[in-house]
Each structure stands twice: as structure tokens, then as C-alpha cells.
Amino acid sequence: MIPDPCDSIPRLSPLFVKGFAFIHVRCALFALLWARRDQVCSKDEIAAAVWPEYQEEIYDYQIESLVKRLRAKLEPNPAEPALLLSAAGRGYRLAGGR
Structure with a gap:
């Protein structure tokens, strides 16, 4: 399992990215997807x-x-995601080359 970089953030303190607050669970999901960008993360891994x-x-x-x-x-338009993509029946991935 990938270490959670959000562990050092108190659970109730938000992390700010591009001016938006991320609570712990969103931070943990983003950290996982970022660490494995362009790779599918299964729902079990998430x-x-x-x-x-x-x-x-x-x-x-x-x-x-x-x-x-x-x-x-x-997403600029969450109804048409371009960054956080679904992999049908497999999970999700964050688009963005390394």
C-alpha cells in the first residue's frame, strides 16, 4: 500500500489546492491517484x-x-471529466503524464 501523505495533516484541517479546501478523505484519494497517475486504481485500493x-x-x-x-x-466541467477518469468496471485514474 502507498503511504498516505495526508497522515501528517490533522483530520479536521483542510489541505488547500488551487484555492480549494480538501478534507482528509478527498486528500487521501487525490494523493493515491496522484502517486499512480495514468494508472487505474481499483475501488478496493481506494x-x-x-x-x-x-x-x-x-x-x-x-x-x-x-x-x-x-x-x-x-474538473472545469465535472459532467465531462478530463482529469479524473473512470475505468469501467475497474476503478479510476488521474490523467496527467509524468
């Missing part, structure tokens, strides 16, 4: 990185909702 304390209790709708909230912060 759940482990974002909610390690709730491994057996994370449902797809929770991950989908988190992705939707992150897209709202990152």
Missing part, C-alpha cells in the same frame, strides 16, 4: 487508502460519491 479503518464496510456508492466530490473541485 477504500484501503481512504478508509483503512473500515475495510469491510465500504460500498461502491461511497467511493463514487467521493469521486464526484473530488471531480467537482478538480
Whole structure:
């Protein structure tokens, strides 16, 4: 598992990126996707990185909702994502060459 760079951020303190506040779960998702940009992260990998304390209790709708909230912060048009992309049946990836 990739170490969570958000561990050093107090849980209630937001991280600011481009003027937008990221709470811990969005920060953890963004950190995972950034570390593995252009690679698909499965929903299981996302759940482990974002909610390690709730491994057996994370449902797809929770991950989908988190992705939707992150897209709202990152994408110019969240309805037509260009950065945070779905990989049908596999997970999500952050577009952006290294």
C-alpha cells in the first residue's frame, strides 16, 4: 500500500489546492491517484487508502460519491471529466503524464 501523505495533516484541517479546501478523505484519494497517475486504481485500493479503518464496510456508492466530490473541485466541467477518469468496471485514474 502507498503511504498516505495526508497522515501528517490533522483530520479536521483542510489541505488547500488551487484555492480549494480538501478534507482528509478527498486528500487521501487525490494523493493515491496522484502517486499512480495514468494508472487505474481499483475501488478496493481506494477504500484501503481512504478508509483503512473500515475495510469491510465500504460500498461502491461511497467511493463514487467521493469521486464526484473530488471531480467537482478538480474538473472545469465535472459532467465531462478530463482529469479524473473512470475505468469501467475497474476503478479510476488521474490523467496527467509524468
